[in-house]
Amino acid sequence: MKSDFLFYPLFREEIDRLSRNSGRKEAGYLLRIENRTELSDPILDIILSCQIPEKFYYSARDDLFELGGLGSALNIEAAGEDEILNGFSWLWDADETIPVFGGFSFDEEPSSPEWEPFGRFRFTLPLVEIRRSPEGVRISVNCVNKKEMSRAQVCRELADALQSLDALTRNFPKEFQPAVADRQLIPDKPQWNRMIKKALRTIREGELKKIVLARKKVITHRDLWNPAQIIASLSRIQENSFTFFYQVDDGIAFLGRSPERLFRMQNGQILTEAIAGTRPRGKTPFDDQRLEAELLSSPKELEEHRFVAGFIEAGMNRLCADVRMESREEILKLQNVQHIVTRFSGRAHSSFSPLSVAAAFHPTPAVGGLPQEEIRSCLRRHEPFRRGWYAAPIGWMNRRNAEFAVGIRSALVNGKALHIFAGAGIVSQSNAHAEWSETEKKMDNFAAIMKER
Numbered sequence: 001m002k003s004d005f006l007f008y009p010l011f012r013e014e015i016d017r018l019s020r021n022s023g024r025k026e027a028g029y030l031l032r033i034e035n036r037t038e039l040s041d042p043i044l045d046i047i048l049s050c051q052i053p054e055k056f057y058y059s060a061r062d063d064l065f066e067l068g069g070l071g072s073a074l075n076i077e078a079a080g081e082d083e084i085l086n087g088f089s090w091l092w093d094a095d096e097t098i099p100v101f102g103g104f105s106f107d108e109e110p111s112s113p114e115w116e117p118f119g120r121f122r123f124t125l126p127l128v129e130i131r132r133s134p135e136g137v138r139i140s141v142n143c144v145n146k147k148e149m150s151r152a153q154v155c156r157e158l159a160d161a162l163q164s165l166d167a168l169t170r171n172f173p174k175e176f177q178p179a180v181a182d183r184q185l186i187p188d189k190p191q192w193n194r195m196i197k198k199a200l201r202t203i204r205e206g207e208l209k210k211i212v213l214a215r216k217k218v219i220t221h222r223d224l225w226n227p228a229q230i231i232a233s234l235s236r237i238q239e240n241s242f243t244f245f246y247q248v249d250d251g252i253a254f255l256g257r258s259p260e261r262l263f264r265m266q267n268g269q270i271l272t273e274a275i276a277g278t279r280p281r282g283k284t285p286f287d288d289q290r291l292e293a294e295l296l297s298s299p300k301e302l303e304e305h306r307f308v309a310g311f312i313e314a315g316m317n318r319l320c321a322d323v324r325m326e327s328r329e330e331i332l333k334l335q336n337v338q339h340i341v342t343r344f345s346g347r348a349h350s351s352f353s354p355l356s357v358a359a360a361f362h363p364t365p366a367v368g369g370l371p372q373e374e375i376r377s378c379l380r381r382h383e384p385f386r387r388g389w390y391a392a393p394i395g396w397m398n399r400r401n402a403e404f405a406v407g408i409r410s411a412l413v414n415g416k417a418l419h420i421f422a423g424a425g426i427v428s429q430s431n432a433h434a435e436w437s438e439t440e441k442k443m444d445n446f447a448a449i450m451k452e453r
């Protein structure tokens with residue numbers, strides 16, 4: 001698999017023209033050039049073929065929007081949302097539509113070493129941004145003048161960066177045959193049973209109504225994992241889902257196919273949804289229909305779902321006017337599982353920043369639990385590993401618009417280790433064995449690409 005797309009030829013003329021234009025020193029200045037173009041290669045192939053350490057890719061669940069990025073013109077890692085917004089505010093003063101890609105960790109406590117490269121909050125303005133929307137494909141290049149260089153010097157830096165990028169395009173094998181050296185389940189099945197028992201006790205005692213407990217499989221490769229191959233294989237699965245890929249360094253990436261939108265914000269309109277309640281897909285259409293009917297009539301699954309829907313609706317009522325339930329308790333069919341989904345829309349009361357909207361919803365009871373205030377400390381007590389960016393918001397934003405998926409059906413690749421995550425909502429009627437099987441099903445896309453089944 002390889003894309004032969006070259007960036008420098010597309011921008012050479014404009015860079016030459018701009019470099020002849022001015023000798024002024026302009027500190028903090030962004031040089032951004034946008035180009036509309038046709039692409040014969042898929043954006044993901046272009047992103048994955050380039051061997052630059054930092055890159056990202058995002059595609060919306062409806063497939064109408066894609067955003068890819070190569071390299072980094074400005075990377076902001078921070079402990080809080082204000083630092084992120086302040087760090088990009090000069091950029092958005094120049095053009096408030098410029099998107100940056102990133103996310104933040106599930107909770108605020110320091111994470112474990114494997115997550116260190118991601119930090120608490122991290123967003124990237126890439127060197128090259130490729131964006132596809134219904135209006136067409138636009139490729140933009142960004143160069144931030146941090147060193148008070150003259151315009152001609154900035155142009156030279158940009159030209160050099162694009163030429164180096166073009167030289168980094170490589171072929172990578174489409175076939176994916178990992179050489180697995182070790183597999184570890186954290187927790188293992190007996191530990192999981194004990195976790196669920198303890199969670200059910202906490203629910204019975206009235207401290208919690210619902211808690212979403214997660215587990216992970218750590219699969220160790222004999223050599224290093226190639227995150228590009230993992231996301232390339234995952235993306236080929238027909239799945240009603242967002243695709244996300246955030247590689248922060250060579251061999252270190254958070255990636256996945258998530259069915260769940262945290263929210264989308266566009267021109268003051270907010271769309272969000274509750275996804276919770278699960279059954280496997282059936283082996284035949286008849287069986288599938290039976291499981292769907294079972295899901296929609298199960299008091300346990302409906303309770304699990306309604307905790308989430310009620311929470312989201314209350315959040316929407318705080319943030320928005322004209323809140324509407326766009327659909328109620330419908331079925332979302334995925335490759336291996338089906339869920340109950342309820343969708344909401346509303347008009348934001350004021351011009352909230354995307355990160356404040358993300359913070360208002362995260363963590364929803366689809367990935368945390370209820371009551372929300374206690375859930376992060378509760379999870380730290382119940383789960384035997386740190387979540388890092390699993391189940392946290394991941395996506396893109398500019399000053400006013402954004403879309404964040406919930407980072408589930410996901411994995412962290414770090415060197416030789418691949419950490420695959422899945423969680424399940426525990427309510428008073430949950431059963432440890434059934435929840436274990438459900439999390440197995442939720443990890444099945446990964447099992448399929450590794451031909452583990």
Ligand SMILES: C=C(O[C@H]1C=CC=C(C(=O)O)[C@@H]1O)C(=O)O
Nearest residue numbers: 276277278366408422423424425
């Ligand atoms: C927490 C996960 O799924 C959530 C989303 C949909 C259905 C869920 C459930 O039925 O338990 C979970 O709340 C996960 O996949 O890791």
